[in-house]
Amino acid sequence: MKHLNKLFVAAIMAMGLSSHAQDSNNPWAISFGVNAVDTKTSAGGGNGWLDRHFSQPFDVKDNWNILPSVSYLSVSRYLGDNFSFGITGSVNKIDKYVRFAPTAVGHDSRGYVVTNPGDLMYYGIDATVKYSFMNLIKSKVIDPSLSVGGGYTFFGDSSYGTLNPGAGLTFWFTENVGLELATKYKYSFGDRENAFGTPDAPSHFQHSAGIIFKFGGKDTDGDGIYDKDDACPEVAGLKEFNGCPDTDGDGIPDKDDACPEVAGLKEFNGCPDTDGDGVPDKDDACPEVAGLKALKGCPDTDGDGVADKDDKCPTVAGPKENGGCPWPDTDGDGVLDKDDRCPEVKGTVANHGCPEVSKEVMTKLNDYGKTILFNSGKSTFKPQTYPVLNSIVEILKEYPNSKFMIEGHTDSDGSDALNQNLSENRAAAVKNYLIEKGIASDRLNSTGFGESKPIASNKTAKGKAANRRVEVSLIKE
Numbered sequence: 393m394k395h396l397n398k399l400f401v402a403a404i405m406a407m408g409l410s411s412h413a414q415d416s417n418n419p420w421a422i423s424f425g426v427n428a429v430d431t432k433t434s435a436g437g438g439n440g441w442l443d444r445h446f447s448q449p450f451d452v453k454d455n456w457n458i459l460p461s462v463s464y465l466s467v468s469r470y471l472g473d474n475f476s477f478g479i480t481g482s483v484n485k486i487d488k489y490v491r492f493a494p495t496a497v498g499h500d501s502r503g504y505v506v507t508n509p510g511d512l513m514y515y516g517i518d519a520t521v522k523y524s525f526m527n528l529i530k531s532k533v534i535d536p537s538l539s540v541g542g543g544y545t546f547f548g549d550s551s552y553g554t555l556n557p558g559a560g561l562t563f564w565f566t567e568n569v570g571l572e573l574a575t576k577y578k579y580s581f582g583d584r585e586n587a588f589g590t591p592d593a594p595s596h597f598q599h600s601a602g603i604i605f606k607f608g609g610k611d612t613d614g615d616g617i618y619d620k621d622d623a624c625p626e627v628a629g630l631k632e633f634n635g636c637p638d639t640d641g642d643g644i645p646d647k648d649d650a651c652p653e654v655a656g657l658k659e660f661n662g663c664p665d666t667d668g669d670g671v672p673d674k675d676d677a678c679p680e681v682a683g684l685k686a687l688k689g690c691p692d693t694d695g696d697g698v699a700d701k702d703d704k705c706p707t708v709a710g711p712k713e714n715g716g717c718p719w720p721d722t723d724g725d726g727v728l729d730k731d732d733r734c735p736e737v738k739g740t741v742a743n744h745g746c747p748e749v750s751k752e753v754m755t756k757l758n759d760y761g762k763t764i765l766f767n768s769g770k771s772t773f774k775p776q777t778y779p780v781l782n783s784i785v786e787i788l789k790e791y792p793n794s795k796f797m798i799e800g801h802t803d804s805d806g807s808d809a810l811n812q813n814l815s816e817n818r819a820a821a822v823k824n825y826l827i828e829k830g831i832a833s834d835r836l837n838s839t840g841f842g843e844s845k846p847i848a849s850n851k852t853a854k855g856k857a858a859n860r861r862v863e864v865s866l867i868k869e
Contacts (some may be wrong), residue, residue: 418606419470419620423572425602427464427482428456429514430490433577434584434595436493444686445577447502449597454506456599457486457514468584482598483513486547489591499559507547509591516541516578516598518556535562535570543639545578545593552593554578558689562604623647626791650674655802677701746793749866757796761782761862764822771817772827782821785829792832795867798823800840803856808842815841822862837867842865 433456438444448455448806467476475654486510494503520541526534527710538556545549558576564749565571575597580592615628615635622635624647629637635644642655642662649662651674656664670681676689678701683690692697694708696716703716710717719728722735725745729735731746760783765774773781788796800819802811818837827833848855 405515415606416470416620417470418568419479420477420608421466421470421604421606422469422860423466423468423604424462424602425464425483425572426460426462427484427598427600428452428458429484429486430455430457430597430599431486431488431591431594432490432504433597434489435492435504437494451555455488455490456495457484457488459484462602463497464602464605466602468522469625470631474527476522480516480518480520480524480539480543482514482516482518486512486514486517486591486651489594490602511525512548512591514548515546516543518576518578519556520536522560522600526715532583533564535564536560537562539574540578541576543578545580547591549749550582552580554595554687559743563739564802568606570604571601573599573601574597600673710772737790737792739793742792747791749791753791754864754866757784757787757864761789761864763821764862765859766818766821769814771814771821773821781825782829785826785831788826788831788835792835792869795837797865798826798836798838799863799865799866801863802848803845803859804843804850805856808830812840814840819862 396614428448430451432451433445438447454457463484464480464482466475466478466480470476485500488506489509491505491507492503493499493505496505499505501729514597514811518541520540521541523540525536526532529536536561539560541556541557541558543554543556545554546829550861556578558574560572560574562570562572578596578598580593580595584592584594584824586592594648611622612625613628613635614865615622615630617629617631617635619625623633623655624631624636624645627637627646629635629645633645637648638645638649639652640649640655640662642649642657644656644658644662646652649656650660651672653662654664654673656662662685663672663674665672665676666679666684667676667689669676669684670685671685671689674681676683678688678690681691683699684692687697687699692698692702692703694702694703694709694716695704695791696703696711698712699722700706703710705715705717708718711719719730721728721732723732723738723745725732725738725740727739727741727745732739734744734746737747740748742748748868760780763777763780765777766772767774788794798819799813800822802815802818804811816839819840823836823838826836843850843859846855846859848858850856850859
């Protein structure tokens with residue numbers, strides 16, 4: 393039994409080393425069961441090599457040595473490309489030793505005799521490289537294989553090395569549990585028997601049948617997809633998406649879904665388009681009303697380029713600058729209010745929507761100006777002048793966009809300096825009065841010309857009266 397202890401210690405050590413496995417998902421495998429040793433293959437006799445080695449392969453009753461208990465243990469690890477490497481330890485008891493002895497008592501019709509060599513203990517430790525054909529035949533249940541390896545066998549008091557070609561067939565009940573059947577021919581590097589006819593180093597077949605378990609695969613999220621194949625190893629998902637979830641069930645995995653919690657369309661990376669306008673809801677400013685892409689999915693009923701939600705006049709086309717409404721022309725002069733300097737007074741296009749001052753109006757203003765009366769030598773008005781000034785105010789109000797120059801003139805009485813100063817003061821007095829009556833100050837300027845621009849002779853009283861005047865001129869921009 394000392395060899396048995398050594399055997400199992402070696403097998404357990406092998407579990408911590410590299411072994412052979414069944415696939416890359418579960419790289420480790422362990423199997424155990426019963427083994428049978430058949431020594432007939434090296435007994436000789438027969439009609440040629442094939443007959444000698446493979447005749448009566450299943451003569452279990454006469455040729456097979458079997459312990460009625462678990463008699464082998466194998467640990468294995470996957471290497472890649474359908475190859476695996478494993479170490480197997482086995483134990484048996486040899487009470488059926490086959491010899492070719494056609495002259496011996498009790499031989500069978502072919503000349504073979506089965507004897508008990510003394511219940512010899514059998515131990516084997518073997519290393520195997522196996523190639524699986526399971527992927528090649530595209531099966532998930534049937535797993536045929538071929539193997540080659542070597543080992544060391546303890547046969548009674550003898551021990552020797554072997555070369556071990558073999559074959560196997562595994563039936564997988566589940567992804568991790570299967571029934572493993574295997575056989576290998578253990579070719580001996582030694583003599584079959586010693587000089588005394590005692591078994592020494594016989595070549596033999598060793599068959600095995602047992603349960604195999606695959607393990608070692610990591611599935612962090614528990615979704616049934618191993619981490620190495622799982623595109624989302626920490627989140628449970630679906631097999632068709634390589635282990636990634638599809639929370640909204642729209643057929644697009646969450647990792648590629650721009651809207652993972654709302655079912656949507658593939659062309660919008662999983663986002664919905666409720667109104668069907670080609671703009672996904674997440675980018676649609678009007679997700680429940682079909683609209684235009686250019687307006688972020690909002691409609692534009694009047695086609696003015698302003699979305700209805702922002703259009704103050706959604707059924708009438710208008711510029712964006714006016715909130716989607718057309719510009720008004722309050723005074724109906726053909727100049728829009730936005731460009732009309734006099735939006736409430738009808739004017740002309742040439743004068744920016746304001747009325748133009750005609751020659752007739754200027755004549756009328758100057759006729760009024762000639763009737764403005766000042767107190768003698770002063771810039772104050774005589775009482776009868778106020779109606780005239782008020783008439784001028786009314787005329788100026790009709791032309792709110794026009795600017796005027798108020799000019800003061802005197803006769804020749806007095807010094808030039810005195811007359812210049814008097815004319816400036818009188819023009820300023822008229823300007824100030826007009827401003828007080830509501831004419832904008834930026835529309836009026838005033839100046840004085842003294843006695844330098846007479847319109848009549850200063851030699852007569854009538855001429856002097858004509859020269860003492862106020863004139864109004866239009867300032868043209």
